[in-house]
Structures are given as C-alpha cells and as structure tokens.
Amino acid sequence: MSLPENPDPLVLYGTSFPSRLLLGTAQYPSPEVLRQAVEVSGPSFLTVSLRRQAAGHNETGGQAFWDLLSTLKIPFLPNTAGCHTPEEVWTTAQMAREVFETPWIKLELIGDDYTLQPDTLEMVGVAERLLKDGFKVLPYCTEDLVLCRRLVDIGCEAIMPWAAPIGTGRGALNPYALRLLRERLTVPMLIDAGIGRPSHACEVMEWGFDGVLLNTAVAKAADPIRLAGAFKKAIEAGREAFLGGAMTQRETAAASTPILGTPFWHQNPS
C-alpha cells in the first residue's frame, strides 16, 4: 500500500520531502536506539559527518555505522562540523560528496569554539564556491538578517539559523530576531541547533519556520525513542498552527461563553 502524498511537503532546492524534521545521528546510547528513533520520527534527512579513520572497530564510524545507515534508507545530509577555515570546509565537502554520494551539504564553519557560533564573516564566500560546484548548500548560520540575506543573494535556496548554541537545548534565545527574519526572507528556513524540548520546536514552527534539525535533544533524552516521536508531533502541530493562523493575543479577558441570556445577570447585589 502506498502512502498518500503529503499535501504540505518541505521543498528544498526543488525537491520535496515528506517530513519537516531533520535528525542528527550522534550521541545515541546505541545504534539500535538511533535506528528506532529514526523509525519513530521519520526524518527527511539524517545528518552525518567524516572523521579520520583509525585501526580497530569503532561503533560510531566506519563499516558498522555505514551498514546501519544503509538499512535506514533516509537521505544523508553530511556536515562540515569542526571546520574553522573556508579551505577546510571546501575539502571536507568534497570528501563528503564522494563518500555519501550526495550533493547536499550542511555548511558548518565555526568562528568561536566556546559558543560554536558560525563564522559569519567567512561563510558567504565558501557557500558561493560550493554552490558553483553543484552542491546543495544548507548553511548553519546565526539569526543575523543581513548575513542570511547575503546567503540567499548568492544562491542558497534554504538557510538554517540557530535557535541557541549547539547542544544547549535552550530554545529560541532571540525570538524577536528570528520572527523578523521569517518576515523578511521567503526562502525555506530550518531551525538548526539549540532546540531542547518539543515545545521549542513547536514554537518556531508556529512562527512559520519550515523545519527543525535536531540531534542532542533526542539523543540525550532519557528515552530518545519517545522524544523522537514527541518532536515529530510537535513539529507537525506547530506547522498546522502556522497554516491555520493562531489567534492574536489580547491584553484583557474576553469571555468565550455568550453573555446574552446569562441567568441571574445583574440580579445579585454586588
């Protein structure tokens, strides 16, 4: 039986994806927990990385990890995590394209080791170089409007601003800037990094963001499989709320039950 087509797919670089969740593959208690988290949440991408090969068996890398990835049948989104210069990004991206056989790349260019903040001054140039070489670039960036606009100007068809520093789980630290960014740019925007709870994910989806990339929030949960399912539902709920148009907040109370016909109205001494 084939599944019905999703009427509201995530569209990135002209390709439709059924889910608005992208899931990282690191830090799970075991490969089996990762497998089940993927099964429960049904992400559109799995983020993966490259590291030096060493002698000996390594469960997080090499052949064992490759075999697990192959069974999951989810598109790969390789990252350039750990790169501190444009040249490192350029080389890592090319190696990732060859190993994972995909043009998709999550551009990570770190500018500060303490916060893992992206290098906002250097990333536009290397993003442009990657795009010209045929990569489909998803840049991990800050919520800086001008940076994001430059990335779009040079051809990024989607961008991935952070909610908070990687691994902090604090949710959106700068709601004003993120909501303004959403208003000002029309390209798909995925929130990448800093989400800790399903409510955080739901909130940014309510603001109109197009998807969420998670790793630590699932992998480091007490029960990663359950949280994977919770995030899936939260992202879907947030998207539905955005499309449905949530009500505008009011400063004062307004009774929802009709006033007209209220028994005893104005009959009691006050």
Next chain:
Amino acid sequence: MEITINQTPFKLPQGASIAEAIEIFGAEPPYAIALNLTFVHRQRYGETFLTQGDALEIVQPVAGG
C-alpha cells in the same frame, strides 16, 4: 621517504602513490582522501604520487549532528 597518514608517521617507498599508501595504512572502505588539505578524487589515487613530508588524511563516515 616519510609522510604522515592521519597525523601518524609512515615510511613509504620513494615515489609511492596514494593507492600504495592506502594499502600500507590498511584503509577500509568507504573512505575519502585529502592530500595536504586538498581533496583527491578516488579515480586519481593510482596516478597521484607522494613526496617527503606529505600529509595524507583518510576519513570515514561517522555519526554527526
């Protein structure tokens, strides 16, 4: 001649290719290669020759976020 593979010193015959270095290192696929921070396509392993002091990086898939 001496080169480094993943920052470990290796002694290779003079003029050895990347293909020979991979064999000596015992790399297991899948992997990708960079020589002195420049990506080398897998089709060029046999025709890319190493020189004293070269730095070879052999990377493999790992979990990532």
